[in-house]
Amino acid sequence: RTVYVNGEYLPETEATVSIFDRGFLMADGVYEVTSVLGGKLIDFAGHLKRLERSLNELDMQKPADFDNLLDIHRELVRVNGIDEGLIYLQVTRGSDGDRDFAFPSADTKPTVVLFTQNKPGLAHSEASKKGNKIISIEDIRWGRRDIKTVQLLYPSMGKMMAKAAGCDDAWMVEDGKVTEGTSNNAYIVKGGKIITRQLSNDILHGITRAAVLRFAKEAQMVVEERSFTIDEAKEADEAFTTSASAFVMPVVEIDGVQMGDGTPGPIAKRLREIYLDESL
Ligand code: PDD
Numbered sequence: 001r002t003v004y005v006n007g008e009y010l011p012e013t014e015a016t017v018s019i020f021d022r023g024f025l026m027a028d029g030v031y032e033v034t035s036v037l038g039g040k041l042i043d044f045a046g047h048l049k050r051l052e053r054s055l056n057e058l059d060m061q062k063p064a065d066f067d068n069l070l071d072i073h074r075e076l077v078r079v080n081g082i083d084e085g086l087i088y089l090q091v092t093r094g095s096d097g098d099r100d101f102a103f104p105s106a107d108t109k110p111t112v113v114l115f116t117q118n119k120p121g122l123a124h125s126e127a128s129k130k131g132n133k134i135i136s137i138e139d140i141r142w143g144r145r146d147i148k149t150v151q152l153l154y155p156s157m158g159k160m161m162a163k164a165a166g167c168d169d170a171w172m173v174e175d176g177k178v179t180e181g182t183s184n185n186a187y188i189v190k191g192g193k194i195i196t197r198q199l200s201n202d203i204l205h206g207i208t209r210a211a212v213l214r215f216a217k218e219a220q221m222v223v224e225e226r227s228f229t230i231d232e233a234k235e236a237d238e239a240f241t242t243s244a245s246a247f248v249m250p251v252v253e254i255d256g257v258q259m260g261d262g263t264p265g266p267i268a269k270r271l272r273e274i275y276l277d278e279s280l
Contacts, residue, residue, distance in 0.1 A: 002079045004072050004114040007065060009079070012115065021111050023092025025099055027151035029111075030054035031090040034073065035244045035279075036082050036116075037123055041073055042244070042279045046207035051091070054147045059103070060093055063110045076116050085119040086245055090150060123247070123276055131252035131264040132168040132241070136230045137161055139172035139179045146201045155182040169241070171254070174202070177227040184243035185209040188228055188236035189267045195236075198225040208242040208275070215274045221267070230254070238265025248272035 005015045022028035032047040048069060055062055065072065073087050092111045096104035137158050142151070158170035159182050171186050172179045178186050179197065185206040187196040194216055199205050216223050233239055239251035239259050248271045250264030259265065 001116065002076065003116075004076060004112070006109070006112055009075065015113070017111055017113065018095055018097070020095035020097050020099060021092055022095055022104075023090065023111060023150060025095075026093075026101075027149060027153075028058075028103075029090055029092030029150045030058065030060070030148050031088065031150050032148065033244045034087045034089070035122070035247070036077055036085050036087060037276070038280050039077060039083050040280075041070075041077070041087070043207045043211060044070060044073065046210065047089075047244070050148060050205065050207060051089070054149070055091065057144070057147045058093075058149075060091065060110060061106060063091055063112045065112060072114055076114055080116045080118065082116050082118055083120065084122040086117040086122075087114060088117065089114045092150070123280075125246075127168070128246070128249055128272065129264070131250035131268075133166070133253040134169045134171050134181070134251055134255075135162050135165050135167050136173050136178070136255055137170045139174040141172070144201055145179070145203055146199075146205055148204060152183075158182040167253070171230070171233070173230050176229045176231075178230055178233060179203050181241045181243075184241035184246065184249065186233075187240050187242070187268075188233045189238040189240075189265060190232075190236045192267075193222045193224050194267065195224045195226060195228050197227050206242055208244055208247065211278075212242050212248060212271055212275055215278060216271060219270075219274065238268055240265070240268035240271070247275050 001012045003012045003015045032051050034047045035042045090113045094108045094111045162170045170182050180186050180203045234254050234257040241249045250268040
């Protein structure tokens with residue numbers, strides 16, 4: 001695989017980053033994941049805009065290659081021959097060669113890393129046909145979940161808790177209300193209405209979420225942006241999640257409670273089809 005590090009395209013075995021990089025020492029960095037379908041980048045403009053916002057919110061300077069990021073994404077797709085897969089982009093605050101809680105001087109160069117993940121069959125995965133079984137866990141993350149930081153330890157632990165329970169993923173719950181999935185936005189459907197938490201600092205402003213809600217409204221579906229409790233979710237007709245890495249993923253079980261007949265619901269399936277059609 002060819003990867004990109006600070007202005008250079010290199011074989012992955014030759015790419016290096018300093019051990020003092022604040023991304024490594026302090027999780028001081030932000031990232032984006034963009035999907036590739038049919039060799040095409042999906043929703044790239046949205047990801048770039050959110051990256052810019054994340055950088056701003058953390059007082060990080062834009063990397064010098066910020067304006068070339070589209071070209072860099074395209075080049076990596078090309079040289080690695082990606083038809084279906086993902087591109088991971090990370091920008092960290094870099095380092096001035098030591099460990100310090102205070103940020104290094106503002107002219108410290110951020111570290112920019114990009115790599116591809118080849119995922120043939122992503123659009124028609126077995127998982128999307130079966131749907132996900134999820135557990136609920138308490139949301140103990142920090143208060144700025146709208147910033148897409150690389151601080152992903154708790155979501156990783158959530159995935160492991162789900163696996164240990166024989167499930168696929170976890171939804172996080174705060175004050176009884178679902179915030180989001182470990183790496184996706186959460187939805188329920190009740191009486192034909194699509195319900196998903198309103199945007200705030202409590203959740204990531206998903207790029208796939210924005211697209212799916214737009215498609216849903218265009219298809220005359222009713223969308224309600226509001227919090228819902230985990231108990232309400234268990235009584236819903238269907239549930240699903242959205243993310244750049246799994247598009248629209250049906251949820252068929254929550255904390256052992258089967259959703260509908262235990263197979264992906266009609267609205268989740270339809271939204272997944274619309275999303276893939278519109279993207280290809
Ligand atoms: N995760 N919420 C969280 C906590 C996420 O990590 C993600 C994305 C989303 C969905 O956002 P989007 O639709 O823009 O992908 C919501 C990525 C895919 C990841 O960490 O791999």
